[in-house]
Amino acid sequence: MTLRRPRLVATDLDGTLLHSDGTVTPRTREVLRELDALGVPVVFTTGRPIRWMEGLWEAVGGHGLAICSNGAIVYDVERRAIDTAHTLPADSMLEIARLLRRHLPGTSFALEKTTGFGVEPEFVRRHDATIHDLPIDTLEGLVDGSVVKLLAQHEGIAPETYWRRVEELVGHLAQVTWSSTFAMVEMSPTGVTKASALAELATRLEVEAADVIAFGDMPNDLPLLEWAGTSYAMANAHPLVLELADHLAPSHDEDGVAQVLAAVFGLSGEPARSQ
Secondary structure (H helix, E strand, O other): OOOOOOOEEEEOHHHHHOOOOOOOOHHHHHHHHHHHHHOOOEEEEOOOOHHHOHHHHHHHOOOOEEEEHHHOEEEEOOOOEEEEEOOOOHHHHHHHHHHHHHHOOOOEEEEEEOOEEEEOHHHHHHHOOOOOOOOEOOHHHHOOOOEEEEEEEOOOOOHHHHHHHHHHHHOOOOEEEEOOOOOEEEEEOOOOOHHHHHHHHHHHHOOOHHHEEEEEOOHHHHHHHHHOOEEEEEOOOOHHHHHHOOEEEOOHHHOHHHHHHHHHHOOOOOOOOOO
16 A cells, blocks of 8 residues: 655654754754755644744744644744644642642742743752743742643652652643653643644644654653654654654654655755855
8 A cells, every 4th residue: 555645744853853962953954945845844843832942943944833832832933923822721720739739749830821931949940050030939929821831840759750640630630741851740731732733733734634744752742643644753762652653763863853754755855065
């Protein structure tokens, strides 16, 4: 049976499209450029907030749509504006904080908003090198109607243990996932994932799930990889991702996404040499 060529590419960033140093290599940029020339949309599907994306928009040609904050935001790259946003109810966040403080004391919080970022004082300690001039207050003082992702972290519990325990305690109040190398859990509005956002976007583009090829490496990519017609786990992926995905791509530091896409679409993937 001849497989249909994908009509849409969805790729995670960290640990997937990006190298360990956070860059997009010339080889990957060339593959993305060739796909753009073919009219095949490439959608970044990332847990990153918008504020961590500015240096990467060029890699998708400065246009199109990107899925940020694990699906809570769809961003119009060309207009540099939010296309759609799903926010967490304030009462849900307050109940999450109450439960986690009671059952997992030592938990601290940060809030990703459509308008920026806010952190609790205890959350700052691990991130002193990267957090500057941001609102610092208790969660209760930071909560408002613009929160798209709630972050909870713990310094004394193993990452996967913490993720599963948080899921048990508050999974009925929010969509819980994990993509960090330490114990930091990400919570989005119930039902909001990279997959739900991509499904909505694919409908707008009149693309079926069967015509989507997706790449990922961490548990927050699982719904996306399960939804897409063709899924690839990176060689460096979390065991749960390796188990779920249809196929295995070379690691992110080997330009695995670019290698697979070049083979699937018959691309050169060779950056033009300067004269």
